[in-house]
Amino acid sequence: MTRYFLRRLRFYLIAAWVAITLNFLIPRLMPGNPGGAIIENLRRTQQVSPDQARAIERLFGGSDEPLWRQYVGYLDQLAHGNFGISTAFYPTPVSEVIRSGIWWTLGLVGTTTMIAFVLGVGLGIVAGRRPGKLFDSVAAPLATFIGALPFFAVAQLLQLLLAGKLGWFPDIHGYDVDNLVPAFDAYFIPSVLYHAILPAFTIIAGSIGGWLLGMRNMMITTISEDYVLLAEAKGLSIRRILTQYAARNAILPSVTGLAVSLGFVVGGSLLAEVVFAYPGVGYLFYQAVTSVDYQLMQALFLIISLSVLAANFIADSVYGLIDPRAREGR
Missing domain, CATH: 1.10.3720.10 (MetI-like)
Incomplete structure (x- = not known):
């Protein structure tokens, strides 16, 4: 029973890592980003300066860092229960x-x-x-x-x-x-x-x-x-x-x-x-x-x-x- 339990545990740990990785990759492989969508909505009613645009993109997950470094930062945030800031309930954290x-x-x-x-x-x-x-x-x-x-x-x-x-x-x-x-x-x-x-x-x-x-x-x-x-x-x-x-x-x-x-x-x-x-x-x-x-x-x-x-x-x-x-x- 112990051997069976350990085999199943290994399988599900690998599956969990795959789910976490896909959750990281899919939004970043899609065109645009959350910050860009917020900026577009703001520009319909007001002027948004370049500095404000960069601040919004960074606040909501935008980054110019290499993908692997973003992944390491993403895992670190998950380990601390940090999912970012909710836009629907701003400025409340998602967690x-x-x-x-x-x-x-x-x-x-x-x-x-x-x-x-x-x-x-x-x-x-x-x-x-x-x-x-x-x-x-x-x-x-x-x-x-x-x-x-x-x-x-x-x-x-x-x-x-x-x-x-x-x-x-x-x-x-x-x-x-x-x-x-x-x-x-x-x-x-x-x-x-x-x-x-x-x-x-x-x-x-x-x-x-x-x-x-x-x-x-x-x-x-x-x-x-x-x-x-x-x-x-x-x-x-x-x-x-x-x-x-x-x-x-x-x-x-x-x-x-x-x-x-x-x-x-x-x-x-x-x-x-x-x-x-x-x-x-x-x-x-x-x-x-x-x-x-x-x-x-x-x-x-x-x-x-x-x-x-x-x-x-x-x-x-x-x-x-x-x-x-x-x-x-x-």
């Missing part, structure tokens, strides 16, 4: 902007992803245990229908109906911004939970169907395997057969899917956060795109890439613990 939104996203999207996974996999086990029966005949088509609905449409329908027309829930923001300031007290926390209900329900409704169908299909395949039939012939209990034989093997693809989903949690649920103006990373990314904030976009791309790699590494490690064949094949 502070991301820090202000990441905990909102981890709380909302991370929690809802785990809830959707547990519910979807659990219901998929029940549906796949007896395919074609009443529960499966209802759950599978319903999951397919809900999963096919456009995500943003579900969010807007809930917002218009439950928040706008009925007034049961707030329609935007992560808390009552008019009367509260962020603090861990008896007023702020209930407000956060109340504002998170609609975004959370939207994310769960949009993703639970995929987990259910995936687990159902794998259960149908697994329960027909010889080792499951042998367990039944030995007279083992249905519960033991489902948990230790069928579900244990059928869940392996879902574990991989969960790892990818958890990796993308850091990126937030873009559509849900934009529709509800939820102050998470997804909404920050939307603001960075609309404001052409290159520094913030570049930092978010890198963080999401590294998060996906870290989540996949964890999934590979769990795979090795659950299924010894994974350790033997690598």
